[in-house]
Amino acid sequence: xxxxxxxxxxxxxxxxxxxxxxxxxxxxxxxxxxxxxxxxxxxxxxxxxxxxxxxxxxxxxxxxxxxxxxxxxxxxxxxxxxxxxxxxxxxxxxxxxxxxxxxxxxxxxxxxxxxxxxxxxxxxxxxxxxxxxxxxxxxxxxxxxxxxxxxxxxxxxxxxxxxxxxxxxxxxxxxxxxxxxxxxxxxxxxxxxxxxxxxxxxxxxxxxxxxxxxxxxxxxxxxxxxxxxxxxxxxxxxxxxxxxxxxxxxxxxxxxxxxxxxxxxxxxxxxxxxxxxxxxxxxxxxxxxxxxxxxxxxxxxxxxxxxxxxxxxxxxxxxxxxxxxxxxxxxxxxxxxxxxxxxxxxxxxxxxxxxxxxxxxxxxxxxxxxxxxxxxxxxxxxxxxxxxxxxxxxxxxxxxxxxxxxxxxxxxxxxxxxxxxxxxxxxxxxxxxxxxxxxxxxxxxxxxxxxxxxxxxxxxxxxxxxxxxxxxxxxxxxxxxxxxxxxxxxxxxxxxxxxxxxxxxxxxxxxxxxxxxxxxxxxxxxxxxxxxxxxxxxxxxxxxxxxxxxxxxxxxxxxxxxxxxxxxxxxxxxxxxxxxxxxxxxxxxxxxxxxxxxxxxxxxxxxxxxxxxxxxx
Amino acid sequence: xxxxxxxxxxxxxxxxxxxxxxxxxxxxxxxxxxxxxxxxxxxxxxxxxxxxxxxxxxxxxxxxxxxxxxxxxxxxxxxxxxxxxxxxxxxxxxxxxxxxxxxxxxxxxxxxxxxxxxxxxxxxxxxxxxxxxxxxxxxxxxxxxxxxxxxxxxxxxxxxxxxxxxxxx
Numbered sequence: 001x002x003x004x005x006x007x008x009x010x011x012x013x014x015x016x017x018x019x020x021x022x023x024x025x026x027x028x029x030x031x032x033x034x035x036x037x038x039x040x041x042x043x044x045x046x047x048x049x050x051x052x053x054x055x056x057x058x059x060x061x062x063x064x065x066x067x068x069x070x071x072x073x074x075x076x077x078x079x080x081x082x083x084x085x086x087x088x089x090x091x092x093x094x095x096x097x098x099x100x101x102x103x104x105x106x107x108x109x110x111x112x113x114x115x116x117x118x119x120x121x122x123x124x125x126x127x128x129x130x131x132x133x134x135x136x137x138x139x140x141x142x143x144x145x146x147x148x149x150x151x152x153x154x155x156x157x158x159x160x161x162x163x164x165x166x167x168x169x170x171x172x173x174x175x176x177x178x179x180x181x182x183x184x185x186x187x188x189x190x191x192x193x194x195x196x197x198x199x200x201x202x203x204x205x206x207x208x209x210x211x212x213x214x215x216x217x218x219x220x221x222x223x224x225x226x227x228x229x230x231x232x233x234x235x236x237x238x239x240x241x242x243x244x245x246x247x248x249x250x251x252x253x254x255x256x257x258x259x260x261x262x263x264x265x266x267x268x269x270x271x272x273x274x275x276x277x278x279x280x281x282x283x284x285x286x287x288x289x290x291x292x293x294x295x296x297x298x299x300x301x302x303x304x305x306x307x308x309x310x311x312x313x314x315x316x317x318x319x320x321x322x323x324x325x326x327x328x329x330x331x332x333x334x335x336x337x338x339x340x341x342x343x344x345x346x347x348x349x350x351x352x353x354x355x356x357x358x359x360x361x362x363x364x365x366x367x368x369x370x371x372x373x374x375x376x377x378x379x380x381x382x383x384x385x386x387x388x389x390x391x392x393x394x395x396x397x398x399x400x401x402x403x404x405x406x407x408x409x410x411x412x413x414x415x416x417x418x419x420x421x422x423x424x425x426x427x428x429x430x431x432x433x434x435x436x437x438x439x440x441x442x443x444x445x446x447x448x449x450x451x452x453x454x455x456x457x458x459x460x461x462x463x464x465x466x467x468x469x470x471x472x473x474x475x476x477x478x479x480x481x482x483x484x485x486x487x488x489x490x491x492x493x494x495x496x497x498x499x500x501x502x503x504x505x506x507x508x509x510x511x512x513x514x515x516x517x518x519x520x521x522x523x524x525x526x527x528x529x530x531x532x533x534x535x536x537x538x539x540x541x542x543x544x545x546x547x548x549x550x551x552x553x554x555x556x557x558x559x560x561x562x563x564x565x566x567x568x569x570x571x572x573x574x575x576x577x578x579x580x581x582x583x584x585x586x587x588x589x590x591x592x593x594x595x596x597x598x599x600x601x602x603x604x605x606x607x608x609x610x611x612x613x614x615x616x617x
Numbered sequence: 618x619x620x621x622x623x624x625x626x627x628x629x630x631x632x633x634x635x636x637x638x639x640x641x642x643x644x645x646x647x648x649x650x651x652x653x654x655x656x657x658x659x660x661x662x663x664x665x666x667x668x669x670x671x672x673x674x675x676x677x678x679x680x681x682x683x684x685x686x687x688x689x690x691x692x693x694x695x696x697x698x699x700x701x702x703x704x705x706x707x708x709x710x711x712x713x714x715x716x717x718x719x720x721x722x723x724x725x726x727x728x729x730x731x732x733x734x735x736x737x738x739x740x741x742x743x744x745x746x747x748x749x750x751x752x753x754x755x756x757x758x759x760x761x762x763x764x765x766x767x768x769x770x771x772x773x774x775x776x777x778x779x780x781x782x783x784x785x786x
C-alpha cells in the first residue's frame with residue numbers, strides 16, 4: 001500500500017504494463033514465450049524479445065498462429081523442465097481453453113505463466129469476460145496485479161508458485177494495467193541453465209480417463225494447499241476502529257482506484273481495506289476472517305464476482321447485490337458513489353461525461369476501404385459477414401454486417417448460405433471478409449469446411465501483409481518471426497488451393513473498376529452448377545508501413561467546380577482526408593491526411609475528383 | 618508534488634508521445650508517475666485520451682473534475698473531455714481560433730516551420746511548458762525529447778518544441 005513521494009531512479013524505467021510483463025518474463029528466466037497479438041496484450045511478447053536482446057538472456061519467442069498453438073508450444077517447453085510464458089487477450093483464452101483446462105489436471109514441470117489480459121469496458125474486445133473466472137473454472141491459480149510494477153513482480157511469483165505445485169499459474173492484468181505507464185524497478189535476469197529434460201510418464205502426459213480422476217483429486221489437493229500459502233493471502237491496510245465491523249475488499253486496478261479515493265477522503269487507515277492479490281483460490285483463513293470478523297463487507301473487483309462467490313456470504317455488497325454495477329469498467333467515477341453509499345459519505349457533485357467524440361475509421365489510403373467500397377457497389381443487396389481486425393471498421397461503409405469472433409465470418413457465410421438456400425430459391429450474394437492474420441488464426445478450418453460442404457459465397461481475404469490492428473506483428477506469409485529471423489513462409493494462395501477452393505484470384509482493390517468486375521465473376525462462379533466458394537485475395541500493403549506508403553505513387557488530388565456536395569464520397573467512402581467545406585457546400589481535401597492513393601476518383605458520380613498523374617510537386 | 622494532466626486528441630495526433638515524454642520527465646525529477654493511454658481500434662482516427670498522474674498515486678485514471686491541466690490537440694475534443702478538468706485548471710489547445718482557453722495555432726506553426734502536421738503535438742507541449750503550464754520546465758523537456766526520440770525524428774521534434782516555446786513568450 002505504500003506509495004513513495006520520491007523515487008530512486010537509478011534502476012527504474014518508465015514501463016508500460018505490457019513492457020513490465022515482458023521484462024518480468026525475461027528477468028524470471030523464461031526460455032520460451034509464445035503469443036498471438038490482441039489488444040490489450042499485444043506488446044508483451046515484443047517487449048520480452050527486446051529485453052532478452054538487451055540483457056543477453058536466452059529466450060525463444062514466437063508469434064504463434066493462434067492462442068491454442070501458443071499455449072501448447074509453451075506447455076511442452078515447460079514439460080521439459082524449462083520456464084515458459086504464454087500471453088494473450090481474454091478472448092484468446094477462449095481459443096486456448098482446450099489445452100488450458102487439461103493442463104490444470106496434468107500440470108507442468110518448469111514454471112508456466114499464462115498472462116491473460118482482460119478488457120473491462122470493453123475498449124477493444126467482443127466481450128468483457130473475466131479470465132479469473134476462467135481460471136476458477138479450470139482450477140488454475142490466478143494473480144491480479146493493480147499496477148505495472150506489481151504485474152512485473154507477479155510474473156516471477158507466478159512462476160515460483162507454478163514450479164512449487166506443478167501447475168500453470170495465470171497472471172490477469174486488465175487494460176488499465178497493460179496500458180498504464182509507471183516507474184518500475186528493473187533487475188538482472190536469472191540464469192537457470194536447465195537443459196531440456198522430458199521425463200516420459202504416460203499415466204500423466206497422456207492420461208486416459210482412468211488416470212484423470214486421480215489427477216483431478218491431486219489438483220484439488222494442490223488448490224487446498226495454495227489456498228493456505230501465506231505469501232498470497234490478502235494484504236490488509238488496517239483501520240483505526242472508526243468503522244467497526246466494516247471492511248473493503250478490492251483487487252486489480254479497482255484496488256488502486258479505491259485506495260486513491262480513500263487517501264483523498266482521509267479514510268486510508270480508518271477502515272479495514274484488503275488487497276486480494278490471488279483471487280483464486282481465495283485464501284482459506286481470509287474467508288474465515290471475513291465471515292467472522294465483519295458484518296458489513298464491500299467487494300470491488302473487475303469484471304465478474306469471483307471473490308464474492310468464494311466468500312459465499314449473503315452480507316457481501318458488490319456486483320451480486322447490485323451496489324457495484326454488474327457490467328462495465330470500475331473507473332474512479334464509478335467507484336466513488338459506491339464508497340459514498342457504503343461508508344455513508346456525502347455525495348460528490350461532478351460533471352457528467354457528455355459523451356460524443358469521433359468514431360475510429362480506416363486510414364486515408366487504406367486498401368480495405370477500396371475493397372469494401374467495391375463489395376458494396378458490386379452487391380448492394382449482399383450479406384457481408386466479417387471478422388476481427390482493422391477491417392471491422394468496414395461497418396462504417398455498410399460492407400460489414402457481422403463481427404463475431406476470429407474466423408467466424410467464413411463459417412457464418414456458409415451458415416447464411418444454408419439458411420437462404422434451404423427453400424431452394426434465390427440466395428443473396430454473400431461476401432465474407434477476413435484479414436490475412438485472422439485467416440491463418442482460425443480461417444483455414446472454416447474454409448475447408450465450407451468448400452467441402454459446397455457452400456456458395458465469396459471470400460475476400462484482405463491481405464495487407466501484416467497484423468495491423470494490434471501493432472504490425474508479422475504473419476506466417478511475411479516470412480519474419482517475432483525475433484526478426486527468417487521463417488519458412490507459408491503463402492495464402494497455396495493454403496486456399498489446398499483447402500480445395502475452385503476459384504482463386506488475386507487483385508489490388510485500388511483498381512476499383514477491375515476489382516468490381518472480378519467480384520462479379522466470382523459471384524458467377526458461386527452460382528454456376530459446379531460452383532462453390534470463390535476466393536478473392538485483395539492484396540495491398542498496410543500504409544502504416546511507411547516504406548510501403550513511399551513505394552506507391554502519390555497523386556496530386558483535386559476537387560473541381562463540378563462537385564455538387566452530394567456527399568457520396570463522405571458517406572459511402574468515408575476517407576478521413578475528405579470533408580465538407582460548409583462555406584461553399586463543396587468537398588475539400590485535407591492535404592495533411594491525403595496520401596494521394598487516387599481511389600476516390602472512381603467514387604465521385606460527377607467526376608469532380610481529379611488525380612494529377614504527374615504526382616505531387 | 619501532485620499534478621494530474623489529461624492529453625486529448627484524435628488517434629494519430631501523437632498523444633502517446635506527449636504522455637511518454639511527460640512520464641519520463643517526472644521520473645527524471647525523481648517523482649513517482651503513473652499514466653493511462655488509449656491503444657487499439659480507437660487509434661485509427663478516433664477520439665483518444667491519455668492521463669498523466671505525477672505524485673504518490675496508485676491508479677492510472679483521473680476522475681471527472683480532478684485534472685489540473687488539459688492539453689488538447691484538437692479543439693473539438695473540448696466538448697468531449699473538458700469534464701475531466703477541475704475549476705480553474707489551465708487548458709492549452711491547438712486551435713486556430715481563440716476561446717476560453719490558452720490557444721496556439723500549432724498546425725499553422727508546423728506548416729510555417731516546414732514541419733509535418735503531426736509535429737503539432739510537440740508545439741502544443743512547448744507552448745504549455747513556456748507558459749509554465751506543466752510540472753516540468755522547458756529545459757528538462759528539451760533534454761527528454763533529445764534523449765527519448767528516435768534519431769530520425771529528433772531534430773524536427775526539437776524544432777517543433779522550440780516553435781511552441783517561442784509562441785508562448
